[in-house]
Amino acid sequence: MQEINLSEHNFEQCQKCGICNDVCPMMAANPAYPGPKQAGPDGERYRLKDKEFYDYALKYCLNCKRCEVACPSGVKVPDIIQSAREKYNEHKSVKLRDMMLASTDLMGTMVRPVAPIANTVLGWGITKSVLDGVMAIDHRRTFPKYSGEGFERWFRKKAAASQASYKHQVSYFHGCYVNYNYPQLGKDFVTVMNALGYGVNLLDGEKCCGVAMVSAGMFDKARKNAENNIKVISDAKGEKVLTTSTSCTLMMRDEYKEVLGMDNSSVRDSIVLALKFIYELVDQKKVKLVFKKDYKARAAYHVPCHMEKLGWSIFTRELLGMIPGLELILLDSNCCGISGTFGFKKENYEISQKIGQPLFEQINSVAPDFVACECETCKWQIEMSTEYKVKNPISILAEALDLEATAEANR
Amino acid sequence: MKFDVIIIGGGHAGSRVACGLQDSGLKCAVITSGRSIHGTTLAGFEKKGGIVFADDQITNTCIQDSKIVCVRTEKIGQIALEAEHYVIATGKFFSKGLVADMKKVWEPIFGLDVEYNEDRSAWYAESFADHQPFLDFGVKVDESCRPSIEGKTVKNLYAVGEILAGVSCAEKDDLAAVDAGADKVIDIIKAQ
Numbered sequence: 304m305q306e307i308n309l310s311e312h313n314f315e316q317c318q319k320c321g322i323c324n325d326v327c328p329m330m331a332a333n334p335a336y337p338g339p340k341q342a343g344p345d346g347e348r349y350r351l352k353d354k355e356f357y358d359y360a361l362k363y364c365l366n367c368k369r370c371e372v373a374c375p376s377g378v379k380v381p382d383i384i385q386s387a388r389e390k391y392n393e394h395k396s397v398k399l400r401d402m403m404l405a406s407t408d409l410m411g412t413m414v415r416p417v418a419p420i421a422n423t424v425l426g427w428g429i430t431k432s433v434l435d436g437v438m439a440i441d442h443r444r445t446f447p448k449y450s451g452e453g454f455e456r457w458f459r460k461k462a463a464a465s466q467a468s469y470k471h472q473v474s475y476f477h478g479c480y481v482n483y484n485y486p487q488l489g490k491d492f493v494t495v496m497n498a499l500g501y502g503v504n505l506l507d508g509e510k511c512c513g514v515a516m517v518s519a520g521m522f523d524k525a526r527k528n529a530e531n532n533i534k535v536i537s538d539a540k541g542e543k544v545l546t547t548s549t550s551c552t553l554m555m556r557d558e559y560k561e562v563l564g565m566d567n568s569s570v571r572d573s574i575v576l577a578l579k580f581i582y583e584l585v586d587q588k589k590v591k592l593v594f595k596k597d598y599k600a601r602a603a604y605h606v607p608c609h610m611e612k613l614g615w616s617i618f619t620r621e622l623l624g625m626i627p628g629l630e631l632i633l634l635d636s637n638c639c640g641i642s643g644t645f646g647f648k649k650e651n652y653e654i655s656q657k658i659g660q661p662l663f664e665q666i667n668s669v670a671p672d673f674v675a676c677e678c679e680t681c682k683w684q685i686e687m688s689t690e691y692k693v694k695n696p697i698s699i700l701a702e703a704l705d706l707e708a709t710a711e712a713n714r
Numbered sequence: 715m716k717f718d719v720i721i722i723g724g725g726h727a728g729s730r731v732a733c734g735l736q737d738s739g740l741k742c743a744v745i746t747s748g749r750s751i752h753g754t755t756l757a758g759f760e761k762k763g764g765i766v767f768a769d770d771q772i773t774n775t776c777i778q779d780s781k782i783v784c785v786r787t788e789k790i791g792q793i794a795l796e797a798e799h800y801v802i803a804t805g806k807f808f809s810k811g812l813v814a815d816m817k818k819v820w821e822p823i824f825g826l827d828v829e830y831n832e833d834r835s836a837w838y839a840e841s842f843a844d845h846q847p848f849l850d851f852g853v854k855v856d857e858s859c860r861p862s863i864e865g866k867t868v869k870n871l872y873a874v875g876e877i878l879a880g881v882s883c884a885e886k887d888d889l890a891a892v893d894a895g896a897d898k899v900i901d902i903i904k905a906q
Contacts, residue, residue: 318808322748322749326749371769372748372749372768372769373748373749373768373769374748374769375746375747375748375749375809376747376748377747377748582793583792583793586715586793611768612769613789614767614768614769614770614789614790615789617715617765617767617790621715633760633761635757636757
């Protein structure tokens, strides 16, 4: 459809139906936000004529993509909004706080050597008050924990040597969260892939995908990272480059082109969420999954906004549906409100919690053993706002699989 | 990935068929561009185990011996979506269920036979408020609501809603006819 349009992001296809406003979680919670229709295609008509029409309320867009999923005419509303923030915003200076929150890899590298101290200090009330006062990072937030040993280091020490012995090979884009905050997910991923007969390779120097940088307005830095990632992904070993983070995946597949204007056509199709890849293998009968006989759990599945946009939650549902002892309850389609770094900012805390309220209430009423969800920032938000733990479906697979029997079946 | 019924188009007619069939215990999937105005209806459908492929479109169809074998979509990629029955409810020009250029009108997913006037000047009336003949264009079906490709009836495809020739909710109040058509298809599929 795009080829017959004159402008980007299917802007001209907007029929003014307003369905985007109906699904926008921000518009419902925050009267200061004019909604995706006005912030996107309607406002763009004016901005094209004069930059003066740029509205600073565009910063409230969560880039959750719900409007784009809802649009029956294929208008890429959030891409219009994000691009406008770069094209028309004349006050581009990025606050130190936003820069720190967005530079997930830089912060991870700095904090990791002192992770145990940092985790303790970041948990203190006094630190939170100081961060709140000086940096405007809300004191009610729980900070994600940093891990002392990063995933890459663990992989090189404990896993790398045995990977070449597997019949098939894939690469893994772990992202900042797995490397700095939660290496266990990466370990679970390696465990599952190895059991399926797949060796895992790291990329030759991946960088942060840049999703948080775009939301902080650091477009040029995001482009540099994108350039690096496109290069290392095109040199990757194995059949595909698998991921465990929905937002990194969406960023590298779609936003590199739509928002950053980069040519990612050579790598786009090779970047796949591990869950989709595994489902395809099972569907084509290339691998067998053997589950533990005594595994029993009741999980509530929250589909992250970016998973809705990817359209791949079906694969999670089908895969988890194969686990005999797992009861999976599909939660209503709602945004959790954190939106990466948005909810950490002091001025956004209340809006963020208000957006997530229906989700938290539903989780509490379902009272599952845990929540299943692919997104790392949804995990922080749900774990902070309810009493339930959140597990990535890859980790659930790692728990539920009879690893020895599965490895035997796929040898 | 296997279903009993795949419904293409999640507007009024498509949602009605999907909910009706899912209620009767069949495993249904809806492929829709956007979530359309029937998002709420479809949320209820999902709760009952129905699958919605939202914001997606069909990129490839496989037809053998006048039967649809499978379809593929942009987001799901290479994995074939298979079903016993298929329902097309993609509407007319506004929702791109029908496409026109200066000479002809066609149905873009399967290339179904479309009824239209070949005389271009007879497509529209001069006055905006008059009856616009192009709104009567649409897919031809047999008595079991099945459309055809190059004159041959497609055995496991049913057309409902505004995509049908002669049905138009924009100009006249055809909603009752749309509902009746959808209910008829529900009964036909349930009876098999």
